[in-house]
Structure formats: structure tokens, C-alpha cells
Amino acid sequence: MNSAHSTRASTARFVTTHSVLSLDARHPLVAKSLVDAQEMHRTVMSGFRGWVQDGDLDARSQMGVLSTWSVDLKAAALVLVVQSRVPGDWSRIPRAAFTTAPDVITVDRTFKAGEVVGFRTVVNPTRSRPARPAAEKVRGTRSAHTTPEHVKRWFVRRLQGDGEPPTAEDGVVRIGATADADALGIRMLPTVSSGHRGKPVRIGRAEIRGSLTVTDPETLVGVLASGLGHARAYSCGLVLTR
Structure with a gap:
């Protein structure tokens, strides 16, 4: 093992925010997001207006925004998980698009x-x-x-x-x-x-x-x-x- 690597810490702490959005796949905004990748990106980023200057090319990376989603077609349900360094504000998504209220969780975990x-x-x-x-x-x-x-x-x-x-x-x-x-x-x-x-x-x-x-x-x-x-x-x- 080289000396540079041997000095690396044996633990590291990870702190972030997860927003779990349960959405109705039949709602027009959600349906459009499912069929167009750019619309899904826009839906995700709608929760983070005002944190950086409008038009900033690296706004997503500055705020640490990452996302993933899964869809249950039988239940017409989309679950969207959004990770960010700053809390998301999901009030710009129509209330009718949600099946339950957004769940915003602070993640604070140490890995060993x-x-x-x-x-x-x-x-x-x-x-x-x-x-x-x-x-x-x-x-x-x-x-x-x-x-x-x-x-x-x-x-x-x-x-x-x-x-x-x-x-x-x-x-x-x-x-x-x-x-x-x-x-x-x-x-x-x-x-x-x-x-x-x-x-x-x-x-x-x-x-x-x-x-x-x-x-x-x-x-x-x-x-x-x-x-x-x-x-x-x-x-x-x-x-x-x-």
C-alpha cells in the first residue's frame, strides 16, 4: 500500500437531503416527464429555484442535485427520489400530481x-x-x-x-x-x-x-x-x- 493511500481516513460522514415524491403517472405534468427526459429534468430542478443565479450552467452540480425514479404502470404511480445539498421546495408541482405529500429526509450517515x-x-x-x-x-x-x-x-x-x-x-x-x-x-x-x-x-x-x-x-x-x-x-x- 502506498503512503498516500494509507493516510486516508477509515471513516467518512455523508450528509444530504432526500426528497421522496409519490406522483400520479396519469397527471399531465407527470405523464409528460415520463416520456421526455428534458421534462423530467425540469420537474426535478423546479424544486430548487433561487439557490443559484438563473441560467447558471452548473446549477445542478452546485446544489448537488441527483435523482432517480421508478414507475408502477399497473398502479399508475411514479416514485421520484431527489438528492440535494439544499432542501427542495416542491410547491411548484401541482398538488393534484401528488398521491401523498412529499417526504423530505435529512440523511446523516458515517461509513466505515x-x-x-x-x-x-x-x-x-x-x-x-x-x-x-x-x-x-x-x-x-x-x-x-x-x-x-x-x-x-x-x-x-x-x-x-x-x-x-x-x-x-x-x-x-x-x-x-x-x-x-x-x-x-x-x-x-x-x-x-x-x-x-x-x-x-x-x-x-x-x-x-x-x-x-x-x-x-x-x-x-x-x-x-x-x-x-x-x-x-x-x-x-x-x-x-x-
């Missing part, structure tokens, strides 16, 4: 090295394809993984064993924990999209569930606060632990 925690996350697992023809200073295109096995490999690359640094040699940012890859539950989710303002968005998604063994609490808390992977503005990347 060696602790085992259950987790769930919805991610946008991508790979970069090189530009064709290959050229210097030309970025490749990102495309989403489409099979559970590829998603598992994407996630396993981000696991961090004891003594490993937070960033791998190839630049992959790790998550401060390890896991039994064979015990991970992976489910491919429907792609979400938006054609808002002439900028088409298509986001491949996958749900990952399982247990993590904490190896680097500070790094794990950083991932919990900032999210994992791409498309964090579109309800991907929030890691929920229990």
Missing part, C-alpha cells in the same frame, strides 16, 4: 472501512468509440452498453479493492468499495429520450443492485454526493445505500 452496505443505482453505462477516421484531438462518440454482461464489466472496472487508489491507471474513477461481481443484480431499463430544442437526447439505462464492502470511505462519500457515470442531469448516477 470494511462495512457492508446494500445499494441500488440507475446508471448510463457507456463506452467511447474512436473517431473515424482516427485523428488527433477528435473525440470519439459515446454509446451505451446494451447487455447486462457489458454493464457488469463497466461497473466492476469502478470497484476499488483494499489499497487501490481512487483513480485507476487508465483514468477510470473508482467508487471506494468492492463487491462480488457474481452477486450483482443487473436489469436493462428502457431508453429515455428528448428532442427538446432541436438537441436530441437518447440515454441508455441500467439498474444495478447488490452489496458493497467499503474500502475507501472518503471516495465512496464523494461518489454518493456527486453521482456515478454520465447523464446525471437525466436521473442517472444517484447511488442509494441502505
